[in-house]
Amino acid sequence: MQRLIHPTLLFTLLSLSLTGCARFEDRPLNPVDSAARIEARALSSVGLRDYIDSVLANKTGQPPKAWDIDRLTLAAIYYHPDLALARAQAETMDAAITTAGQRPNPNITLSPTWVTNIAMVAAPWIIGSSISIPIETAGKRGFRLDKTQHLTDAARLRITDAAWLVRGRLRLAMLEVYAAQEAERLLQQQLVIQQAMTERLEQQLSIGEITRLEVMRSHLALNQMQLNVSAARKRNAESRVLLATAVGVPVDALAGIEFDFSKFVQPTDLRFIPVTKLRETALQKRPDVLAALADYAAAQSALQLEIANQYPNIQANPGYTFDLGANYWTLGATALQLPILHQNQGPIAEAEAKRRELAVRFEALQMRILGDIDRTHAGLGAVLAKWADAEKQMRLQQENLQSAQALFQAGETDPLALLGAKLERAAAERARLDMLVEAQQALNALEDTLRYPIASTLTATLISDSAIRKTPQ
Template sequence: MHRLFSILFVLPVVNLAVVGCANFQDRELNPIESVAHLEQRTLSNPELLSFIGTVIEGGTVTPPKTWNLDRLTLAAIYYHPDLALARAQAQSADAAIKTAAQRPNPSITISPTWIRNLATAAIPWIAASSISIPIETAGKRDFRIDKSKHLADAARLRIADAAWLIRGRLRLAMLEAYSAKEAEHLVLQQLSIQQAMNQRLEQQLAIGEISQLEVTRSHLAVNQLKLNENAARKRVAESKVLLAAAIGVPVDGLTGLELDFSDLSKPPALQTVPVTKLKEQALLTRPDVLAALADYAAAQSALQLEIANQYPNIQANPGYTWEMGEHRWTLGATMQLPILHQNQGLIAEAEAKRQELAVRFEALQMRIVGDIDRAHSGVTAVLAKWSDAEKQIQLQQQNLSSVQAQFQAGETDRLALLGAELEKAVTERAQLDVLVETQQALNGLEDTLRQPIASTLTNASIADSATRKPPQ
């Protein structure tokens, strides 16, 4: 009898000991160390350069002389916290597949009983034990696995979509940096011309050719341009901060960096973009569209799971009892009786959720259609605007050339020449604004189509690099 009790108590202990268990590892989150790590981020990081090299540089790991939009896009994919978060969420979704695939553990019950006032001389113990073995029915485990796999697919697709959103913000930040730099240059040019005009007017005032009012107006124009110069410098500084944030590095990480604005300094060939074809492709293959389809597939599996839950699981309960020298074996089973309900509530919720995701998918497609149509119409308008701006700059150049010829022939004075130069500089500033609008239109198209238009990167390279880069 003693041996029997030993076996009954030792077996569960041995079972727990031999089963492999995960060990907890404490990982502290230290905000001071985290800040120090973030502040050390630079674009000269060898691991970053190797990452960029594997995508577009043919394996080169030397720092590039200049950084264009494509290189900065890969730097943002490497560093940006939004993408790191999307990867972490995808890892969580992958881990959920393992949870869904787990089978329920059996359980053991041991209930030794001691009889205190036993009338006979028999051993006053009753040894009883039973095992509960859960048996899932109706394919519930398969439906759980399918649901988790679809959710994991959706999470992975959202990594690529997050990369596109990051690229869009980066492109706008890059455009702002270019626009701020060029605007500062044009303001300085206007200020130089206005100061030269102011000096000439003061000379004319000194000899009595003009009134004080004209000189005062010139002084006011100079002061206004100085204010514009300060605003332009502030904008340049702020654009660097915006660009650094779009990449995911501190602004000091851009120190000494030479940016390549060649792709932004000229209007893109938007009229050659096959918008209609790309629109059809976007409605079917955009990462967020595919992610929404995966969410719907997960809802389908969730509904199948709840329908399967109508059928109760079975609990097999074999047992053994030793009593008064008798060995008693029992076979039992437990099953929930679906009398009060047949899981109609959860089935209705799952079905409503599936319908909600179907409506969300259609709404997403409708929003994409509207965004693409709006971006396309904006392209048409901005191309016409750019054409007018080019005509205006040509007219101003012709006017300046004419005034220069008159000045060289002695038919006009230097003040008129400076006035023509100032008018041309003002026109160039207006043309810069139109150029920025054309680049913004290109950015809108890329964002809505999820398609690189003026880029060496492809959809595949963006998605692959975003997915395979490990979290920071």
């Protein structure tokens, strides 16, 4: 009976260890199915609507009549692959915490020997067995956990940073759609005016009031205007593709969608943006700054781990031997690694160098942020001054048009002069649009560097929380 105890115990231990094993689940990646899921994305989906309503605390449950930059930002956070990738990378680091916290498994060694040339022995077996129990020393497991936790924190912070980058590209894409639509509208107005002027000149040519050269010049201007309108239509179509890509949906998902461009029609006044305070906040609390700090903290823990690795782990090896009917127990066998040839100096030096590198990287990041904020702030001030000049020029052209209309109604000028005043006003409006786009681009650059939403109902905290939240796909 005694000979059956130890094999039974061994079988029981092996059975218990195997019951907790994970099993492989095959999940093939099918490009056809993946493409179909992407093409099925729509701004009208129920999942997206529920997500946006939960973020904005919308209780009506009704889809918006028009999509503004804030709702499109949440749609991009929901759909864009950059956010999905950042979340997946954070989940990978989160799973690494389990690996870092694992304690080493013990090992069992068996060496059964059958003795054939011994007489008068009931059990001609010598069965040696031992259990090797590794014991980590010097707090290595704690340092390993700290390092992985800091890297996980950095990965989560980079989700928020990815959301800001996605919002910046989205804002530029939406601005391009607005600019393309307005440019096409204004060019169409100019085309109509130029056509009327050409027709008037042809009438004057027919009665001999002007030469053909003046009519030819008008035709050349008309042809150029038609080319400009065609180019504007192409730009309008391409801008919608750019916007769809920035959201993370196919361009067909924008069909029939009405956009709210109210936040683009007038640049935000710099007096309402506390740039000095926001610059200090950005240098300390931007998501990429906090992620760099987490990387540095991970390097600190990695250095502590390598220093702890100077001290050898303990290997306890209790054993049992069944020798021809006799039982032998080994209680105190212990294995120690002797730090004679080296004391882990190489990995320690590498960890110290990595810590210095990350410190330099952090200071370089802060310097780049500081330079970007100062540059965009200064550039924005100059652009807004040019915008004020464009507004002034637009008012002057409007006054000139009103004067021309009054003179025409009084019979003191001809229709051609009135059409020329209208054409000059449309050209001034085009110049005003160009300056508006430039000002909005500068504001977008400032928002990017500050990581602060300008002219937005979304707060920085709301963008961060909605980005980190796992969205169902």
